[in-house]
Amino acid sequence: MLKRLIVDGAYAISTSKRYAKIKHFFYNFLENDSNKYKKIFDLFMIALIFSSVAILIREVKSHVDDSLLFFNNYIISIIFLIEYLLRFWVTSSVSEIIIKHSEYDVMLKREFSLLKAFREIIAIKMRYVFSIKAIIDLFAILPFFHELRLLRLFVLFRVFKLFRYAKSIQTFGSVIATKKFEFLTLFIFASIVIFVSSVLIYVMEANNPTSPVNTLFEAIYWAVVTISTVGYGDIAPVTEEGRIVAMFVIVAGIAVFSFTTSLIVTAFTEKLDEIKDDKLINDIAKMKSFYLICGYEGISKEVAKKLSHNSDIIVLEENDKKARQAKKDGFFALNYDPGSIDSYRKLRINIQDQVKAILCLGHSDVENVYTALTVRSFNKDVYILSILKNKMNKNKLMFAGVNEVFYEKELVGMIAKGLAGQKIAFEAIHALRSSYNGVDMQEIVINERIAGNYRSVGKLQSKKFRILLLGLHKSDSKEFLFNPKDDTTVEAGDYLLLIGNIQFIKEFNSFLYKKDGR
Amino acid sequence: MRKSTALLFGYNDYTLEIVKNISLYYENIEIFRLDESSDKNIQNSKYKISRFDLSDDWDELKDSVNIDECTAFCVLEDTAENIFLTISLREAFEELTIVALAEDKESADKLSLAGASKVIPTIQTTANMIVEMLEKPIITQVLHNILYEKSDLKIAQIRVDNAHKFEGVYPYDIDWGAEYNVLVLSVLREDLETEFIYSSKAKHHQIKEGDVFVVVGYEKDLGEFERIMGSRYD
Numbered sequence: 001m002l003k004r005l006i007v008d009g010a011y012a013i014s015t016s017k018r019y020a021k022i023k024h025f026f027y028n029f030l031e032n033d034s035n036k037y038k039k040i041f042d043l044f045m046i047a048l049i050f051s052s053v054a055i056l057i058r059e060v061k062s063h064v065d066d067s068l069l070f071f072n073n074y075i076i077s078i079i080f081l082i083e084y085l086l087r088f089w090v091t092s093s094v095s096e097i098i099i100k101h102s103e104y105d106v107m108l109k110r111e112f113s114l115l116k117a118f119r120e121i122i123a124i125k126m127r128y129v130f131s132i133k134a135i136i137d138l139f140a141i142l143p144f145f146h147e148l149r150l151l152r153l154f155v156l157f158r159v160f161k162l163f164r165y166a167k168s169i170q171t172f173g174s175v176i177a178t179k180k181f182e183f184l185t186l187f188i189f190a191s192i193v194i195f196v197s198s199v200l201i202y203v204m205e206a207n208n209p210t211s212p213v214n215t216l217f218e219a220i221y222w223a224v225v226t227i228s229t230v231g232y233g234d235i236a237p238v239t240e241e242g243r244i245v246a247m248f249v250i251v252a253g254i255a256v257f258s259f260t261t262s263l264i265v266t267a268f269t270e271k272l273d274e275i276k277d278d279k280l281i282n283d284i285a286k287m288k289s290f291y292l293i294c295g296y297e298g299i300s301k302e303v304a305k306k307l308s309h310n311s312d313i314i315v316l317e318e319n320d321k322k323a324r325q326a327k328k329d330g331f332f333a334l335n336y337d338p339g340s341i342d343s344y345r346k347l348r349i350n351i352q353d354q355v356k357a358i359l360c361l362g363h364s365d366v367e368n369v370y371t372a373l374t375v376r377s378f379n380k381d382v383y384i385l386s387i388l389k390n391k392m393n394k395n396k397l398m399f400a401g402v403n404e405v406f407y408e409k410e411l412v413g414m415i416a417k418g419l420a421g422q423k424i425a426f427e428a429i430h431a432l433r434s435s436y437n438g439v440d441m442q443e444i445v446i447n448e449r450i451a452g453n454y455r456s457v458g459k460l461q462s463k464k465f466r467i468l469l470l471g472l473h474k475s476d477s478k479e480f481l482f483n484p485k486d487d488t489t490v491e492a493g494d495y496l497l498l499i500g501n502i503q504f505i506k507e508f509n510s511f512l513y514k515k516d517g518r
Numbered sequence: 519m520r521k522s523t524a525l526l527f528g529y530n531d532y533t534l535e536i537v538k539n540i541s542l543y544y545e546n547i548e549i550f551r552l553d554e555s556s557d558k559n560i561q562n563s564k565y566k567i568s569r570f571d572l573s574d575d576w577d578e579l580k581d582s583v584n585i586d587e588c589t590a591f592c593v594l595e596d597t598a599e600n601i602f603l604t605i606s607l608r609e610a611f612e613e614l615t616i617v618a619l620a621e622d623k624e625s626a627d628k629l630s631l632a633g634a635s636k637v638i639p640t641i642q643t644t645a646n647m648i649v650e651m652l653e654k655p656i657i658t659q660v661l662h663n664i665l666y667e668k669s670d671l672k673i674a675q676i677r678v679d680n681a682h683k684f685e686g687v688y689p690y691d692i693d694w695g696a697e698y699n700v701l702v703l704s705v706l707r708e709d710l711e712t713e714f715i716y717s718s719k720a721k722h723h724q725i726k727e728g729d730v731f732v733v734v735g736y737e738k739d740l741g742e743f744e745r746i747m748g749s750r751y752d
Binding site: 470 | 524531532534535536538539540542543544589591617619621622636638640641642643644645646647648649651652653654656657660661664665666669671673674675690693695699700701703704706714715730732734735736
């Protein structure tokens with residue numbers, strides 16, 4: 001009966017959308033770096049930690065107001081306790097473990113063992129409780145029991161909580177962790193040197209009445225101070241034998257010091273690219289919209305350069321050298337394979353909302369077909385544009401889901417046609433396209449506000465701004481009205497196609513937002 | 519402005535695309551290939567294909583065509599060879615119109631120095647088109663349709679042959695759209711400078727005999743406009 005109730009309860013929790021939503025919210029709030037509230041929460045917790053330490057320091061020699069002590073001992077501790085419990089809750093799912101065990105037992109046609117499920121739940125929860133971060137969290141709550149004087153010192157554990165909130169400290173920790181074995185070797189070497197030298201110095205000096213080394217602790221203290229190359233000088237060997245030991249420790253100290261430095265530097269150098277990529281991925285996750293350019297050479301370099309004037313762009317390039325070049329050219333570039341789903345997963349972006357278009361500008365059609373298919377395998381709607389190298393492959397690219405194909409050779413043919421047919425007209429359009437002499441062609445979308453201010457083309461008074469209104473693109477009928485008559489209605493969603501001096505177009509644009517031009 | 523012969527140097531995909539697009543505008547198209555490759559395709563070609571080499575002194579060419587009526591397209595895939603070909607043609611024919619393909623800006627500059635009349639930098643051109651299509655999709659589509667005659671709208675260059683009708687008038691003063699249902703984009707003055715209709719230079723330029731207007735409009739309106747201007751449009 002009890003088992004049935006527990007399993008039913010687990011299913012109820014597991015299928016509850018409301019419960020999942022709440023748990024997901026707290027998980028993001030506490031653990032997801034890209035969550036916008038997490039940064040605020042982290043800053044709030046850091047502020048609490050520093051205020052707690054400040055109160056502790058002040059308390060050493062001065063009287064601290066009771067309300068401040070109450071804030072430190074109870075309010076902060078309770079906030080930390082709530083945080084600890086929330087982390088304990090979101091770290092794993094009890095209901096899922098129960099369901100998993102229940103289904104497993106049903107499948108094997110045996111009775112559901114509640115004990116086994118509880119054992120796993122306890123093991124998983126205990127794994128969390130005994131993790132370093134959770135232990136620090138727990139110690140940070142202990143000042144709550146401030147009546148026990150010793151426990152007050154646990155306020156200092158709150159400082160260690162900074163590891164959790166400050167990303168740079170976490171990064172430093174992860175870098176050092178990569179050299180765990182080397183640091184362990186170094187630690188063992190230093191420990192042996194300290195142990196041997198402290199025993200030697202004790203044996204050599206302890207019976208000498210003029211020597212400051214009288215106890216084994218003083219000998220160890222001297223060895224640690226010497227090997228670390230600090231050398232206070234408060235304890236120094238006086239016998240010849242002792243000084244020989246000192247020389248040995250000094251040389252070992254230099255080795256330990258240089259080895260430590262080189263280890264840290266190497267660890268950072270090795271992880272530098274990864275750290276930079278991590279930062280880049282976090283920055284990308286915060287971007288509202290951008291173009292994703294796959295490949296970086298020839299055309300894509302030019303496209304990236306031109307698009308970056310008005311939009312954000314991200315470059316994905318498999319080749320390390322080219323990815324470095326893209327970074328050097330000042331673009332957000334990642335050395336990821338654009339043809340691998342894993343690359344997009346690592347990016348942690350919402351393709352539908354954040355990506356304006358994916359541009360397959362790789363050096364071969366094979367590569368571009370592969371990239372387009374990869375993207376289409378997880379997103380059906382994002383706009384994909386690709387260049388075509390060999391005309392024979394056009395259908396393959398379209399089949400792979402590319403929305404627009406650009407064939408360089410066809411463009412050249414069309415330009416040749418323009419030059420052969422109407423050279424002056426072609427050059428004039430070309431000059432306008434290249435914003436030559438400050439004259440540009442622009443499209444302005446009519447929004448509700450503009451449509452409210454000006455209901456017909458005549459009221460726009462484009463001629464007053466010395467710009468040509470080439471036409472009006474109607475959004476509902478998808479029709480282009482060339483040289484529209486003054487009484488043509490202007491509606492929200494329509495586009496005005498204008499030619500004129502860039503500055504005048506800007507002025508005209510701001511005029512459109514003012515009612516009756518005021 | 520029409521030339522009678524197009525001379526295409528190089529036989530590759532660019533050549534095929536160019537030939538496809540310009541065949542209507544030239545009475546005669548001659549292709550010159552540098553190597554022996556692509557013989558299979560050559561056999562099926564409807565145009566005359568001859569061989570040339572970079573050390574040619576072009577005597578045969580001088581005898582076979584009227585060089586003043588020709589446009590040369592240098593489309594060799596090797597940039598250095600294309601530059602050499604351009605310089606060689608310019609040295610032999612001072613007045614020849616040479617259109618040359620360049621991969622990038624650097625080669626484009628070198629081709630201009632070598633004497634090409636018009637250089638098409640392929641990478642820049644494709645990149646420009648891609649960016650325009652992404653950033654200004656509607657205007658790009660409209661212009662594309664106008665330029666490549668995929669809509670009823672056309673672009674034309676119309677010469678002013680009866681300027682007396684517009685004596686003392688500036689192009690800027692006339693509401694072309696309202697009066698003739700055409701839009702005058704720019705004016706090519708006698709000094710061969712093209713100016714946007716609303717630019718300050720065009721503002722101070724009275725309409726004169728021989729000016730060329732770049733005009734957008736429907737075919738019927740362009741015909742009427744051409745009649746008013748006293749010339750033919752093409």
